[in-house]
Amino acid sequence: xxxxxxxxxxxxxxxxxxxxxxxxLDRIEQExxxxxxxxxRRSALAQAKAVDAAIANKENISILAGIPCSIKDAILxxxxxxxxxxxxxxxxxxPYEATCVQKLRAQGAVFLGKxxxxxxxxxxxxxxSAFGPTRNPIDPSRVxxxxxxxxxxxxxxxxxxxxxxxxTGGSIRLPAAFxxxxxxxxxxxxxxxxxxxxxxxxxxxxxxFASSVEDVKLIFETIRGRDANDATTVEYAPAVSFxxxxxxxxxxxxxxxxxxxxxxxxxxxxxxIIGKLEKAGAKxxxxxxxxxxxxxxxxxxxxxxxxxxxxxxxxxxxxxLRVPAKTLEQSYLKNRGEGLGTEVKRRxxxxxxxxxxxxxxxxxxxxxxxxxxxxxxxxxxFESVDVILGPTSPVxxxxxxxxxxxxxxxxxxxIYTVPVNLAGLPALSVPAGSVxxxxxxxxxxxxxxxxxxxxxxxxxxxETGTIIEQIR
Amino acid sequence: xxxxxxxxxIANLAHIQLQEQEVERFQKDFASILEYFExxxxxxxxxxxxxxxxxxxxxxxxxxxxxxxxxxxxxxxxERRGKLLSLFPLVKGKFLQVPQVPWQSGKSTxxx
Numbered sequence: 001x002x003x004x005x006x007x008x009x010x011x012x013x014x015x016x017x018x019x020x021x022x023x024x025l026d027r028i029e030q031e032x033x034x035x036x037x038x039x040x041r042r043s044a045l046a047q048a049k050a051v052d053a054a055i056a057n058k059e060n061i062s063i064l065a066g067i068p069c070s071i072k073d074a075i076l077x078x079x080x081x082x083x084x085x086x087x088x089x090x091x092x093x094x095p096y097e098a099t100c101v102q103k104l105r106a107q108g109a110v111f112l113g114k115x116x117x118x119x120x121x122x123x124x125x126x127x128x129s130a131f132g133p134t135r136n137p138i139d140p141s142r143v144x145x146x147x148x149x150x151x152x153x154x155x156x157x158x159x160x161x162x163x164x165x166x167x168t169g170g171s172i173r174l175p176a177a178f179x180x181x182x183x184x185x186x187x188x189x190x191x192x193x194x195x196x197x198x199x200x201x202x203x204x205x206x207x208x209f210a211s212s213v214e215d216v217k218l219i220f221e222t223i224r225g226r227d228a229n230d231a232t233t234v235e236y237a238p239a240v241s242f243x244x245x246x247x248x249x250x251x252x253x254x255x256x257x258x259x260x261x262x263x264x265x266x267x268x269x270x271x272x273i274i275g276k277l278e279k280a281g282a283k284x285x286x287x288x289x290x291x292x293x294x295x296x297x298x299x300x301x302x303x304x305x306x307x308x309x310x311x312x313x314x315x316x317x318x319x320x321l322r323v324p325a326k327t328l329e330q331s332y333l334k335n336r337g338e339g340l341g342t343e344v345k346r347r348x349x350x351x352x353x354x355x356x357x358x359x360x361x362x363x364x365x366x367x368x369x370x371x372x373x374x375x376x377x378x379x380x381x382f383e384s385v386d387v388i389l390g391p392t393s394p395v396x397x398x399x400x401x402x403x404x405x406x407x408x409x410x411x412x413x414x415i416y417t418v419p420v421n422l423a424g425l426p427a428l429s430v431p432a433g434s435v436x437x438x439x440x441x442x443x444x445x446x447x448x449x450x451x452x453x454x455x456x457x458x459x460x461x462x463e464t465g466t467i468i469e470q471i472r
Numbered sequence: 473x474x475x476x477x478x479x480x481x482i483a484n485l486a487h488i489q490l491q492e493q494e495v496e497r498f499q500k501d502f503a504s505i506l507e508y509f510e511x512x513x514x515x516x517x518x519x520x521x522x523x524x525x526x527x528x529x530x531x532x533x534x535x536x537x538x539x540x541x542x543x544x545x546x547x548x549x550x551e552r553r554g555k556l557l558s559l560f561p562l563v564k565g566k567f568l569q570v571p572q573v574p575w576q577s578g579k580s581t582x583x584x
Binding site: 092093095096188189202203231232291293294296297298300301308312315316317318319320321322325326327328329330331332333334336337338340342345346348349350352353356363365366367368369370371372373375407408421422423424 | 479483484485486487488489490491497498501502504505508509511512514515517520521522523524525526527541552555556558559560561562568570571572573
């Protein structure tokens with residue numbers, strides 16, 4: 001149900017906030033997909049009770065008041081655990097609150113708990129959680145995507161009305177696609193990163209998951225804006241390139257997003273939508289983004305380099321796992337050796353290598369230069385189109401364990417989403433139908449459609465996404 | 473081809489103690505990942521400035537959002553201090569306790 005409808009029901013007293021929260025909490029208790037790492041029933045019910053009291057007092061309540069939500073475990077909710085799904089932060093309790101959470105709390109949203117993820121956001125399947133994987137609610141033998149897999153699964157399984165995730169290279173859009181819901185990666189600098197556990201600071205951005213474009217828009221408009229605690233945030237000024245009539249919508253379809261490695265069934269689902277858009281009057285234009293094939297290499301050099309610096313703080317001194325050792329040096333080695341998971345070690349080491357003497361120019365500096373070329377590809381494309389459209393991922397949700405032995409196979413799942421983070425652009429994943437790959441009688445596996453727009457033009461993503469919801 | 477010694481060297485730089493089987497695994501993983509990175513050799517980047525941030529507009533080579541701010545200490549509330557102290561793995565009074573810093577000798581420690 002849409003947030004707007006739930007809100008109507010609340011103010012008409014057809015349902016109470018306590019009932020809404022209890023319904024979600026009961027579902028969480030009974031589920032077997034492991035979407036949550038921690039749940040705070042008492043606090044959630046207390047928040048809901050306060051909303052019910054406000055309604056009883058005939059106070060005007062915000063549209064988000066009493067709406068149950070869940071937060072990725074990399075985002076600080078004061079007083080709740082925040083582990084980033086890492087053993088090293090197993091006992092960490094957030095001493096303050098992330099700005100995006102403060103903004104939701106000010107509107108009366110009800111926080112149910114913290115959702116599972118790949119450790120420190122490193123992964124595309126939520127299998128890299130130190131506390132066990134999350135399963136896809138559509139088919140529990142498959143992954144929900146990652147890294148914000150718990151948030152997406154919680155919304156898809158109706159354990160939460162909406163959720164916050166964090167997207168460094170596709171960590172919101174991929175799980176949204178794999179779980180059949182909507183997810184937004186906002187323009188870099190539009191949502192504060194204060195109180196968010198950093199992975200790669202030039203790529204990270206917080207964004208919402210919900211079951212409709214309308215709800216995602218509502219959450220985005222609540223959490224965005226300049227924040228004194230994050231110097232990279234700006235006053236949000238929309239740069240809308242399209243509004244209203246679909247006949248004015250110019251859709252760019254990059255050749256490079258339909259290349260080798262794309263599952264033909266995913267391609268067909270996306271091409272079907274393109275056909276429907278064209279039939280409805282949109283102008284479809286084939287475009288080129290010639291540096292796309294370099295994006296994944298650029299991304300993994302920059303991601304690992306920034307991660308190696310950001311994660312230096314997990315040394316077990318001020319917080320985190322402290323293993324007894326005689327000297328400081330030995331303590332560092334052991335705390336990090338035992339406290340961090342395999343993929344985290346792999347990335348810290350790759351980044352350390354890329355930044356080390358003798359390799360810096362060949363890897364990090366080169367990647368930064370190609371990153372600019374990737375951004376220029378987009379700038380050129382947006383001279384002639386309003387929105388770029390393609391698949392969110394080349395594959396459908398895969399089986400647990402299928403890609404865990406080969407890190408490159410896991411990295412390739414992100415191939416269409418990483419260029420967006422490198423260029424700082426906003427992008428939305430919306431459901432594009434499904435692929436029959438399950439036994440007869442079961443629902444199909446979802447396919448995500450990826451929409452990319454110019455910086456601060458989320459409005460065009462929402463308008464296009466809403467059109468797709470109507471025609472698909 | 474990256475050697476086991478190189479893997480161990482990187483692990484030391486990153487302050488991560490590895491088990492023997494991890495050294496082997498990472499040697500194999502890094503070989504294939506670094507080979508994949510070689511695709512960037514194809515790209516001509518002559519005259520291209522490195523892009524160090526995702527600020528979407530630039531002014532004088534800096535992101536448009538760039539604004540300096542005075543870096544001055546501020547006093548935290550007692551409550552906040554208490555919360556931060558409670559996260560320390562080892563505390564002595566109001567202080568964080570850490571292992572001995574010089575690591576050439578293993579003689580005396582006040583921890584472990």
